[in-house]
Amino acid sequence: MIAFQNVSKYYEHQGVLKNITFSVQKGEMAFLTGPSGAGKSTLLKLMYLAEWPDEGDIVIEDFHLQSLKPPEIPLLRRSIGVVFQDFKLINNLTVFDNVAMALRIKGVGEKEIKNLVSVALKKVHLRHLSDSYPRSLSGGEQQRVVIARAIVTEPLVLLADEPTGNLDPNTSIDIIKLFEEINLQGTTILIATHNRELFRNTGRRVLKLDGGNLVGEEVG
Amino acid sequence: MTLAYSFKSAFQSLCREKWINILSMLTVASSLLIITLTAFFLYNVELVASHLPDRFSLVAYLNDNISQEEIQGIVDTLKRRDDIAALKYISKDDAIKELKQTLKDTRYILEGLNENPLSSSIEIRLKRDFVTSASAKRISEEIKKVSGIDDVYYGEKVAEAIYLLKKSLQNMSIIIFITISTGVVFVAYSTVKILFYRRKEEIEIIKLLGATKGFIRMPFLIEGGTIGFFGGILGIIGALLFYLAITYRLSMVIPMLKTLVFPLEILILLPITGIALGIVGSVIAIGRLKL
Incomplete structure (x- = not known):
């Protein structure tokens, strides 16, 4: 479950998010859309505390971010899978180790890591590239590694920031199908995208953001 | 499992940045060699001085x-x-x-x-x-x-001299130990700081994936400790070569040198000191982590 209550964020006194209130129910898959600079990425960053809200309260599952103590931050981040827009892959680690990193941080045993990473890479059709390094991969392949890393821990909440930005239309549809499969297992998903094709005819709720304001919602 | 990963990560980093690490190990070894030679000298002087009270x-x-x-x-x-x-x-x-x-x-x-x-x-x-x-x-x-x-x-002056000799030797060894130890800590600090900055991007990523401070710090502490450990081992090798050189070669010219004793405790103490100083340097280098 994701809940924003009157959340605002300012950069140098300029409001990039203004009094945002919305919620995404447990097990729901929703989209967040808007033009570039609308505040989509900032809104996602507030959820895994890469940025801190200046006003309001955010609740992610059992975590009340306003009252979160520093030692609890890693626990929050481990409960969330994030597909970063700029990938955030570690270039000196192989694809396997990049995906495995999320599990190692959780303290999962190496034997289990081997199985879980293998399954995650299979889901994004990258098993054959597990020994490759990120720099040798195309943009689309790197994006799929990031998706594998985000889902390998079976997080309670999955956040995706422009997850199909570097993918061709067919692969994009495959990725959305993959998200839907994950959602079927009960994971709450919020996908930020400016590509309206992604949520057209999905029947999913779409939150519309513009100029830092939540301007409405529709069904895709 | 996390510890196993920390060791693996530390050794990968030590191999990846081998030149800076080898250089640091040699610097630590030289510093520890100075400590060892001082200890070696003081140990032998103390051995001689320890018999003086018997003659008073x-x-x-x-x-x-x-x-x-x-x-x-x-x-x-x-x-x-x-x-x-x-x-x-x-x-x-x-x-x-x-x-x-x-x-x-x-x-x-x-x-x-x-x-x-x-x-x-x-x-x-x-x-x-x-x-x-x-x-x-x-x-x-x-x-x-x-x-x-x-x-x-x-012999008032003899008693005073024996006492002063013992005190000065103790003070000198403390000063040398503190000075050189600070140097070793600084070497470990600088090396780990460089390694830390080189991996800054990686650290930022793993923070966002939910890594704890301990998970981030551990490989660097292991790296600092390893640099200190190998510095200690190289220091021992240097000290033993020095000891063999003076007891076998120089003693032909100055026979008194044959009586010099090599304190065996150094074989254990030096790597332990290296590890401890390396870890202290690493802790200072990483400082307070912000998640």
């Missing part, structure tokens, strides 16, 4: 015409003291015999003396802890009060 003694001169019973009484009184290690009674006759033996070729000086001018005496050796100028002075004054004792002589 007080001499209590007895009154003339003192009876045998009175002498026995004085000896018994002195034996009861807990600051005295050993006593030796020297009669007038023994004293003149000893003097004649010492004078050897110039013993004619004593010719013409009608009677033995020397006094009988008791040579007193103090326990090690009491061989200081202050203690010797106090003890001599107390002994002087014993009936039958005319005067007490002791």
Whole structure:
């Protein structure tokens, strides 16, 4: 479950998010859309505390971010899978180790890591590239590694920031199908995208953001 | 599992940045070698100095015409003291015999003396802890009060010198240890700081994936400890080569060097010291992490 209550964020006194209130129910898959600079990425960053809200309260599952103590931050981040827009892959680690990193941080045993990473890479059709390094991969392949890393821990909440930005239309549809499969297992998903094709005819709720304001919602 | 990963990550980083790490290990080794050689030198000087108190003694001169019973009484009184290690009674006759033996070729000086001018005496050796100028002075004054004792002589300057030598050696070793240790900590600090900045992007990523401070810190602490450990091992090799060089080669020219002793404790202490200093440097380098 994701809940924003009157959340605002300012950069140098300029409001990039203004009094945002919305919620995404447990097990729901929703989209967040808007033009570039609308505040989509900032809104996602507030959820895994890469940025801190200046006003309001955010609740992610059992975590009340306003009252979160520093030692609890890693626990929050481990409960969330994030597909970063700029990938955030570690270039000196192989694809396997990049995906495995999320599990190692959780303290999962190496034997289990081997199985879980293998399954995650299979889901994004990258098993054959597990020994490759990120720099040798195309943009689309790197994006799929990031998706594998985000889902390998079976997080309670999955956040995706422009997850199909570097993918061709067919692969994009495959990725959305993959998200839907994950959602079927009960994971709450919020996908930020400016590509309206992604949520057209999905029947999913779409939150519309513009100029830092939540301007409405529709069904895709 | 996390610890196993930390070790793997640390050793991967040590191999990846091998030149900077080798350079740091050699710098740490040189610093630890200086500590070792200082310890080696001080250990041997201390060994020699430790025998000096055994040679320090007080001499209590007895009154003339003192009876045998009175002498026995004085000896018994002195034996009861807990600051005295050993006593030796020297009669007038023994004293003149000893003097004649010492004078050897110039013993004619004593010719013409009608009677033995020397006094009988008791040579007193103090326990090690009491061989200081202050203690010797106090003890001599107390002994002087014993009936039958005319005067007490002791080498005040010798006692003072022994005490000062021991104190200076201790102080010097502490100063050298602190100075060089600070240097080793600084080397580990600089190296780990560089490695930390080189991996800053990676650290930011794993923070966002939920890594704890401990998970982030551990590989760097292991790296610092490893640099210190191998620095210690190289330091030992250097010290042993130095020891072999002076005992086998230089001792041909200066035979006294053959008696030098290599303290074996260094073989264990040096790597441990290296690890400890390396970890301290790493802790300072990483500082306070913000999640």
